[in-house]
Amino acid sequence: MVRTRVVVDTRAPRPRTATSPTPRGRLGRPVAAVLAVAVGLVLTGCGSDDPLTDPRRPGGPLEAEPFVAGDLTGTLAGAGASSQEAAMNAWIAGFQTINEDLTIAYDPVGSGGGRTQFVEGGVDFAGTDAPLDAEELDLAADRCAGEVAELPLYVSPIAVVFNIEGVDSLNMSPSVMARVFDRQITRWDDPAIAAENPDVELPDLRITPVNRSDESGTTENFVEYLHETAGADWPHDPSGNWPVAGGQAAQGNSGVVQTVNDGQGTIAYADASRVGTLGTVAVEVGGEFVGYSPQAAAQVVDASPFAEDRPASSLVVALERDTQAQGAYPIVLISYSLACTTYEDAGTAELVREFLTFVASEEGQERSAVAAGSAPISEGLRERVVEVVDQIS
Amino acid sequence: MSSTDQQPTRPAPPAGLRALVERRTSRDLAGRLFSATATGAGALILVTLAAVAVFLVVRAWPAMTTPAEELADAISWIPEGTTLLGYVGPLVFGTLLAAVLALALAVPVATGIALFISHYAPRRLASPLGYVVDLLAAIPSVIYGLWGGLWLAPRLLPAWQWLADNLGFIPLFREPASTPPRVIMTVGVVLAVMILPIITAVAREVFLQTPRLHEEAALALGATRWEMVRMAVIPFGRSGLISAAMLGLGRALGETMAVFMILSPGFTYSFELLQAGQHQTIAANIANQFAEANPLGVSALIATGLALFVITLAVNTAARWVVARRKDFSGAN
């Protein structure tokens, strides 16, 4: 029935003695060797949490930044909008360079996830593309010992990008753009597009619109823009979920841009920090075509009022997307940082306060502008923000 | 091959062994403890499986009991006027479509490989070759996703365009093929590669079990090798092949990352295999939406996960049942 090797037959019943070469003993060696290497690699501490100034970095270690050394310690957990991720990484990197023993984690789980985790107390701060709704405000009031602070610290233009060989800029009015994304206009050499781009030689190519497959603030802001400016050409309601079924779709800004890059004749909306070498669309505002730029985006924010009926520490901007202001770029995403004005733990409060102060500072905003292509907030807005941040305790 | 429960009976112990016998009570305690632990571990398996079902139901309950309008209000990716069932429907359809597509591509190839290893390759090479195919199973799915998304998809595009241009009159291949080819067809190819090893492994085992006498009888009657395979091996292995295919189906149904990293999702009942944004699978949809979802959204996603669990459970149970039945009734073993 079963044939066994003689060596096993004889060994197994043998009484155990310390020196007997049991199968386990013989086996132990190779297994132990592999384990030793693995465990050794992990535990000898040859790992480093400081990749930037590591001497072995390709291209040499980066200079540790000359900055007044802080002495904050502890950990801070944040989660939320993936739109803020690049900026948040830059802020965290900058702040952790100053405070070496501080660990800040930002989990880019998305705005909804961020808001949920924040109001349920899972994270200390959050990033969100949409302000808290009434129900969440109630929950947040419970979660925070004081008020909830909503700070517009990340202002980013949403670019409309496309991939057509040899074309790197196009003009579009809201109505044409709406019809393109609603797939009413299906070819690039459609007369409607040609009429607005007399100098561009448009190819005879199918238009492939690409949208976000996941719920996102980028989608919501873009759809809101189309909804408010294109009138009857855009029959869909604003939503964080792309309303037109059956097109190319991808997860995240980077997924969308990747898809645009991979195809020909593709067009999409994405965070401006992701544009890279793709062509971009200049949109019509007040009779002129305005390309995206941080300045143009900051302009529309400054031209818009704060939302009313919210807590005093809540600085929510009511964007005027149909603005006719000269040189303003109306497709912007404002991503808010959520924090409490009072934390139960004074240590956490201090960390949050210092971190957000850094984020709001000129230095912080400059960092995110470089890393993420965001628009630095204006002086006026900064003053309002700092006022709120200083209250955190 | 099972062992006996009772220890072999032996004559009354001689005096020298008395001590040994007297220690039996404490040993019995240890023995009972040991057997109880083992039984407990076995029962734990059943408990775990039940717990999976129970926890999924408990978590999915809020979404299942919320009225449709409220659900659509609270969750942005459930369109107005759609019930939870209406939302799950296209997902189930997409999941089944992707898996069936993968199966249609994988089963013929896997059968070929299994036959090659069992009846065509030199005997000596059979087991190393089997190992090579098993290696395919060892590669993590995220790597298939990476490979499928960055390497394979661009290379499949010309093939899909050719299909659309030449067979576009068949609704399955309606032109034009989407670019980039983030379509269900590409997913099907990658999934097919991923389920090849499991189908091959089972099919190989079954083919190797073909009674030698059947094969030799066929040859003796003048059959060529292929005829022998067709008349003796394949009929014998048919039920095994079916269960192998179902195991592969189960695997393909639950695959997440490869689909997630390749497919342009959409929620329709569409058979247009080369069109982007028409299909989505349950697993990939969970991975896509889970992070962004609010509590009710998580609950709805878990409800879709429950549907996936039930489907895979049914498929796997059926597959195992076929295997078990075959074992019971096949005269060959």
Place this chain on the structure above:
Amino acid sequence: MTTTSTQPRTARRPTTRDLLTRADPRRRWTDRIMHVVITSAFLVALVPLVSVIWTVVSNGVVRMSPYFLSVSMRGVYGGIDAGGIYHAILGTLLITGLATLISVPVGLMTAIYLVEYGRGPLARAVTFFVDVMTGIPSIVAGLFAYSLFALFLGPGVRLGAVGSVALSVLMIPVVVRSSEEMLRLVPNELREASYALGVPKWLTIIKVVLRTSVAGIITGVMLSVARVIGETAPLLIVAGVIDSINTNLFEGRMMTLPVYVFRQYSQGLVPCSPEAVECVATINYDRAWGAALALIVIVMLLNLVARLIARYFAPKTGH
């Protein structure tokens, strides 16, 4: 098993034997064509295998270096040519390690139950449901672990340990299956010899049965580890994402290699501005390939060592 076409022919008019043994041309051609088809089916299967391994290795070695293996991603952003996978390797080892610690005792004891004690409906149910359990989709295991922990720790929970539980659900049936097979290979004569010496059953199992089959069991455990170490979906939803080193399974998010691969893939191309001095546009993909290479090396090593153990230490089997 020779084909009959090579039989010597008779010169005179065909005999009955001749007619039976000499395939007519159509049949012979069918045979040849099927031979080619079946052989090419095997070659077709090699295409993805070779191409996956080749693309991973050739793209992965670009970034592979001691630096890459030994630093985390803390503070790395944009297109900076920096960062590594140390935190992800650590997370993978810890999470998989805990999963192994959970799965091996449960799986092994279940296997012992099935082989040595199991009888009646419970044993049949366990056998059947272990098979069914191997088919649980990994994302469902993730959802289960999430639901379980969310019950106690509130929603939004992200812990390394939750990932371990999810992986255990996937791992236990594999351990049971392989251990059971190995225990069944232990010849009954050994058990009976041990009983005859007056050794009680439980001690026989520990000292004789387990000892004899230890090599096979280790092989099975390593293969099951290799299977779950590449799981992405459950870890993506329950263990979260982090850039720094975290060695605590019970607090905070934890990065793992497969999730790292996915994260880097999904971050995509970096839009480098022309004036940026040190910016690598493809850095995310490079890191993804590098991590994929590390992952594949770990998995293949586990497979290889497991097979070597099986070959050199396990009792030979035969039917």
